[in-house]
Amino acid sequence: TSPDLAADAQVRADDRAHVFHSWSAQALIDPLPVAGGEGATFWDHAGNGYLDFSSQLVNLNLGHQHPDLIAAIQRQAGELATIQPAMANGTRGELARLISEVAPEGFSKVFFTNGGADANENAVRMARLVTGKRKVLAMYRSYHGNTSTAITLTGDPRRWANEPADASVVHFFGPYAYRSAFHASSEEEETARALQHLEQTIILEGASTIGAIILETVVGTNGVLVPPPGYLPGVRALCDKYGIVYIADEVMVGFGRIGEWFAIDAFDVAPDLITFAKGVNSGYVPLGGVVISDAIASHFDTVTFPGGLTYSGHPLACAPGIATFEVFRRDGILERVRDLGERVVGPRLHEMAEKHPSVGEVRGRGLFWAIELVRDRETREPLVPFNAAGADAAPMAAFAAACKKAGLWPFTHFNRVHVAPPLVISEEDLVRGLDIIDEALAVADEAAAA
Numbered sequence: 001t002s003p004d005l006a007a008d009a010q011v012r013a014d015d016r017a018h019v020f021h022s023w024s025a026q027a028l029i030d031p032l033p034v035a036g037g038e039g040a041t042f043w044d045h046a047g048n049g050y051l052d053f054s055s056q057l058v059n060l061n062l063g064h065q066h067p068d069l070i071a072a073i074q075r076q077a078g079e080l081a082t083i084q085p086a087m088a089n090g091t092r093g094e095l096a097r098l099i100s101e102v103a104p105e106g107f108s109k110v111f112f113t114n115g116g117a118d119a120n121e122n123a124v125r126m127a128r129l130v131t132g133k134r135k136v137l138a139m140y141r142s143y144h145g146n147t148s149t150a151i152t153l154t155g156d157p158r159r160w161a162n163e164p165a166d167a168s169v170v171h172f173f174g175p176y177a178y179r180s181a182f183h184a185s186s187e188e189e190e191t192a193r194a195l196q197h198l199e200q201t202i203i204l205e206g207a208s209t210i211g212a213i214i215l216e217t218v219v220g221t222n223g224v225l226v227p228p229p230g231y232l233p234g235v236r237a238l239c240d241k242y243g244i245v246y247i248a249d250e251v252m253v254g255f256g257r258i259g260e261w262f263a264i265d266a267f268d269v270a271p272d273l274i275t276f277a278k279g280v281n282s283g284y285v286p287l288g289g290v291v292i293s294d295a296i297a298s299h300f301d302t303v304t305f306p307g308g309l310t311y312s313g314h315p316l317a318c319a320p321g322i323a324t325f326e327v328f329r330r331d332g333i334l335e336r337v338r339d340l341g342e343r344v345v346g347p348r349l350h351e352m353a354e355k356h357p358s359v360g361e362v363r364g365r366g367l368f369w370a371i372e373l374v375r376d377r378e379t380r381e382p383l384v385p386f387n388a389a390g391a392d393a394a395p396m397a398a399f400a401a402a403c404k405k406a407g408l409w410p411f412t413h414f415n416r417v418h419v420a421p422p423l424v425i426s427e428e429d430l431v432r433g434l435d436i437i438d439e440a441l442a443v444a445d446e447a448a449a450a
């Protein structure tokens with residue numbers, strides 16, 4: 001597209017003067033003014049296009065401006081733009097039915113929220129009410145959202161400045177074979193020891209005090225940590241043994257990211273509550289929710305559920321959700337994601353791991369991968385320290401800048417780059433993006449050698 005520098009200046013001026021941004025020191029940021037997007041690409045007002053390997057915040061599963069999603073929103077807007085949640089609405093009901101049909105057996109009901117954080121907030125609330133137990137166990141290296149309980153559940157530095165928002169949260173270590181907290185030397189050992197650690201945590205914290213365990217089925221922002229075989233079924237067994245509700249946070253990995261409707265389908269396990277958001281409608285209109293197992297839902301058949309939101313099940317958000325199901329089925333999105341992950345992304349990243357001394361490990365599934373960058377493959381010292389900022393983070397900033405210069409918008413976090421493009425990305429663009437990462441890794445190799 002042709003540059004429009006006047007628009008660029010106006011957007012920048014309004015933004016800098018009036019928009020207060022998330023997770024930022026306001027004077028130290030320089031947000032990119034975005035003019036438009038289509039599919040896996042977006043562009044600024046200055047005429048630069050970017051291939052989006054981050055799907056915005058890993059929510060844009062069907063890409064920008066998908067015609068089916070846009071049409072669904074327009075149709076719904078013409079019919080009925082909003083209706084309060086205490087009334088029944090066809091669009092809301094249809095989406096709830098479609099979601100429960102792809103959930104594990106015995107999940108019939110959906111509580112809709114505005115996004116992922118309040119989905120987790122309400123899932124925890126349900127677990128506490130049903131069990132009568134208040135404590136919640138959550139993983140280090142996790143993100144669960146920005147409301148008071150969700151940020152406390154979060155096992156990354158975003159929690160620190162918000163503590164203590166919910167005093168009843170305890171963190172534990174999950175499996176992470178590459179940086180094992182358990183000195184394990186094989187995946188089997190990692191699984192067994194991570195489960196022993198979780199059971200010890202339950203025993204020492206007191207099973208009689210713990211209402212829920214929450215975990216991301218595949219840890220997202222904190223590393224694309226795919227659980228080793230047996231881990232999630234082991235968590236399920238511990239929850240059964242100790243009367244604890246198992247909450248699967250599928251906000252980032254649900255709706256196709258790893259080639260499944262819900263990621264739990266890949267790991268042979270059924271939780272008690274599933275939270276979702278993002279990919280349910282690619283974030284075109286804010287939407288999240290909790291899929292509720294019948295055992296928990298039935299508790300509230302005669303007992304009032306003490307929670308609600310003005311926009312719960314908003315029809316403008318649910319309409320593109322229904323369209324998402326149609327597109328996924330018509331275009332074989334889940335099969336496509338599995339195929340591209342196995343045939344294109346996985347092999348190419350493993351090739352990069354061979355070639356670049358700064359690559360410590362690559363891991364992932366579907367269209368969800370991480371490249372972990374290190375200074376030294378032997379010691380596995382991360383390329384930048386945990387939670388690095390400013391000068392400490394310079395090598396990662398240089399890597400990201402090299403990607404952007406070549407027309408790729410990367411997802412970087414600490415010492416990792418994630419590969420999470422829209423699920424509709426063409427194979428050609430996918431390969432082009434991987435080529436750019438491959439080239440930009442030379443910058444990381446240099447930093448590692450310095």
Ligand code: PLP
Pocket residue numbers: 057114115116117118120143144145146216220221249250251252277278288
């Ligand atoms: N849970 C996970 C796993 C997430 O990745 C996120 C957002 O990135 C959330 C919860 C919070 O979702 P939201 O930002 O919609 O509140």
